[in-house]
Amino acid sequence: MFQGSIVALVTPMNADGSLDIKSFNDLLDFHVQNKSDGVVVVGTTGEAPTIDFDEHISLIKKAVEFIRGRIPVIAGTGANSTKEAIFLTQEAKNAGVDGSLLVTPYYNKPTQKGLYEHYKAINDAVDIPQILYNVPARTSCDLENDTVIKLSHLPNIVGIKDATGDLTRIENLKNKVTDNFIFISGDDLTFLDYLKKGGKAVISVTANIRPLTMHEICNLAKENKTQEAEKLNQKLESLHKAMFIESNPIPVKWMLSEMGLIQQYIRLPLVELDPNNAKILNEGYELSE
Numbered sequence: 001m002f003q004g005s006i007v008a009l010v011t012p013m014n015a016d017g018s019l020d021i022k023s024f025n026d027l028l029d030f031h032v033q034n035k036s037d038g039v040v041v042v043g044t045t046g047e048a049p050t051i052d053f054d055e056h057i058s059l060i061k062k063a064v065e066f067i068r069g070r071i072p073v074i075a076g077t078g079a080n081s082t083k084e085a086i087f088l089t090q091e092a093k094n095a096g097v098d099g100s101l102l103v104t105p106y107y108n109k110p111t112q113k114g115l116y117e118h119y120k121a122i123n124d125a126v127d128i129p130q131i132l133y134n135v136p137a138r139t140s141c142d143l144e145n146d147t148v149i150k151l152s153h154l155p156n157i158v159g160i161k162d163a164t165g166d167l168t169r170i171e172n173l174k175n176k177v178t179d180n181f182i183f184i185s186g187d188d189l190t191f192l193d194y195l196k197k198g199g200k201a202v203i204s205v206t207a208n209i210r211p212l213t214m215h216e217i218c219n220l221a222k223e224n225k226t227q228e229a230e231k232l233n234q235k236l237e238s239l240h241k242a243m244f245i246e247s248n249p250i251p252v253k254w255m256l257s258e259m260g261l262i263q264q265y266i267r268l269p270l271v272e273l274d275p276n277n278a279k280i281l282n283e284g285y286e287l288s289e
């Protein structure tokens with residue numbers, strides 16, 4: 001179910017900071033039409049840290065209702081509180097999502113035993129496909145390989161989104177985890193190399209801007225058409241880098257607003273793109289597919 005280019009969707013907002021549901025639905029349609037292979041809602045790119053519980057659950061429900069099974073919907077349901085992560089994951093299951101994405105607990109820096117028990121508790125509480133999410137650059141918490149191997153034996157944990165950019169991890173893991181465990185890249189800059197080493201998908205920020213191209217690259221990689229995939233990906237390399245000229249999702253929301261797909265609003269403590277960086281992006285990219 002989880003393969004190819006899965007977009008890490010932004011959360012559109014109105015000028016007063018409220019959720020812009022019309023633009024949210026329009027973006028979902030945009031990705032279905034441009035062949036995204038799945039969508040993650042209310043993840044990092046969806047500003048989960050500043051989305052309250054009611055909004056979080058509402059966005060998940062609306063995504064499932066609007067997609068109507070056309071592509072898989074994965075809900076970001078991680079938290080640094082195990083109780084909260086269980087609650088959000090259960091609500092996501094109730095809404096009918098295809099899977100949940102569970103970031104490692106941030107700030108409180110659990111041990112590897114604590115991480116195992118955290119994920120085991122969610123696994124035991126909610127019967128839904130669950131994807132581990134390791135992004136230590138943001139969380140200050142690294143999910144080590146030995147812990148991933150142990151977690152892969154739990155019935156509801158189906159894979160990992162690896163945003164470390166360290167390609168040795170998949171090499172060291174892929175023959176030690178359970179047979180059906182899915183490897184998903186969370187790093188646009190290295191995702192193609194990750195796919196070549198056995199990854200099945202990418203959860204992509206770039207796919208917000210270039211969904212069709214990302215889908216095509218993933219298809220070429222799946223068909224072992226490596227040179228064609230690399231040639232197409234070279235056209236996106238500068239865009240991959242641009243997505244992180246400031247903290248995600250500041251650049252991608254700016255680009256989407258320039259494309260006329262969303263309004264230019266982001267919640268504090270994030271702020272709109274610096275004018276100097278806006279000038280760089282405005283001069284450097286053609287924003288039509």
